[in-house]
Amino acid sequence: MDRRKFIKNTGLVMGGVIGGSLFGGLLTNQFQSEPASKETVVEDDGKNARIFFNRKEDFDVLSAAVERIYPEDDNGPGAVWLGVPYFIDRQLAGEFGNNGKEYMQGPFKDINNSERYQSRLNRGDMMLEGLRTMNQVSLKKNNESFDKIEGEKQDEILAAFEEGKVKMKGASTESFFQLLRQMTIEGAYADPLYGGNRDMMGWKMREFPGPRPAYINEIESEEFVKHDPISLKDYQP
Numbered sequence: 001m002d003r004r005k006f007i008k009n010t011g012l013v014m015g016g017v018i019g020g021s022l023f024g025g026l027l028t029n030q031f032q033s034e035p036a037s038k039e040t041v042v043e044d045d046g047k048n049a050r051i052f053f054n055r056k057e058d059f060d061v062l063s064a065a066v067e068r069i070y071p072e073d074d075n076g077p078g079a080v081w082l083g084v085p086y087f088i089d090r091q092l093a094g095e096f097g098n099n100g101k102e103y104m105q106g107p108f109k110d111i112n113n114s115e116r117y118q119s120r121l122n123r124g125d126m127m128l129e130g131l132r133t134m135n136q137v138s139l140k141k142n143n144e145s146f147d148k149i150e151g152e153k154q155d156e157i158l159a160a161f162e163e164g165k166v167k168m169k170g171a172s173t174e175s176f177f178q179l180l181r182q183m184t185i186e187g188a189y190a191d192p193l194y195g196g197n198r199d200m201m202g203w204k205m206r207e208f209p210g211p212r213p214a215y216i217n218e219i220e221s222e223e224f225v226k227h228d229p230i231s232l233k234d235y236q237p
Contacts, residue, residue, distance in 0.1 A: 048086050052093040052124060057145065059085060061131045064147035066184045068154050076205040077198075084187030087196030088127070091183060097124035121170040123179060130176030133168040134161065193232045203229040 053059040063085045072078030079085070095101055099122040119126055137157055138146040146154060160166050161173040168176065187196030189203070191211070197203060203210055209227040213235075218225040 048083070050086075050089050052089045052097060057135070058128060058131050059089070060147040061135050061145065062088065062127075064154060065131070065134065065158065065180060066187070068151060068158060069181055069184045070188050077201055079184055079188060081198065082188050082202055083196045083198040084184055087187035087190060087194060088183045090195045091186075092124040092127055097127075098122045119171040119175055126171050126176055126179060129168055129170055130161070130173065130180065133166065133173070133176075134158075137166060191232050200229040200231060 050056075050059055053062070063080050066079035066084045066088070070079040070082075070084065072081060091097060104120075104122065121129060134157055135146045137160070138144060138149055138153075141157075142149045142153060146157065157166075158177070162177040164172055164174040166173045189206075189208075190196050192198065192200055200210065202208075207226060208229060210229040210231055212227065212230060215225075
C-alpha cells in the first residue's frame with residue numbers, strides 16, 4: 001500500500017491519534033515491499049536527546065521499526081525524519097510509559113484489542129521487552145541486528161509480531177505491535193510540542209491546519225479555505 005492510500009485510510013482516526021487514543025486494525029498489508037532508505041538524514045537541532053532509552057541499540061531497533069511502519073516516500077518524510085523515535089522516548093519516560101494513571105494490579109486477561117490495559121508490564125517495559133525480542137529474532141534468523149537487515153526482512157519480523165507468532169516475556173507480541181504502531185502514528189501526527197511531527201510535516205501532508213482558535217472569518221465561506229498549520233507552541237510568547 002502506498003503512502004497516499006495509507007494517509008487516506010488513517011484519516012478516520014486522525015482526531016483520535018492527536019488525542020492519544022487507542023485504535024485497532026491490521027497493518028501487515030501496508031508494509032512496503034521496497035526497503036526504506038538507510039540513509040535518512042535528520043539534522044540535529046540540539047533538542048534530540050534520549051530520556052527513556054538508555055541503550056542505543058534499543059533505540060536503533062525502534063528507529064528501524066517505526067520507519068518500516070511509516071516509511072519515507074515521494075509523498076513525504078518517514079517516521080525517523082519526523083522525530084517519531086524521540087516522541088516515543090518522551091512518552092515512555094512519563095506517566096504514559098509507566099501507566100501512572102491506570103490500575104496495574106491483577107487479574108490480567110489474556111486478550112487483545114481490549115478497552116482496558118491487560119498486561120503485567122507497563123508500556124515502557126513492554127516496549128523494551130518487545131524491541132529486544134525483535135532484535136533476538138533477527139540475530140537468530142539473519143545473524144544481524146534488526147536495524148542492519150534489509151527492509152523486507154524487517155517486514156517479515158514485524159508481521160510475525162503482529163500476528164502473535166513470536167513469544168515474549170510478560171505480554172503477547174500482538175499487544176507489543178499494537179503499542180508500537182499506535183505510538184508511531186501518534187508521533188507522526190501529534191503536535192510538534194510533544195517531540196514528533198517535525199516541522200508539522202505530518203499535518204502538511206494531510207493539509208491539517210492544527211489547533212486554530214477559531215474560524216469565525218471563514219465559517220460563511222462557500223469555498224474550501226486552506227490554512228498553513230499552526231502548533232500549540234506558536235501561541236506561546
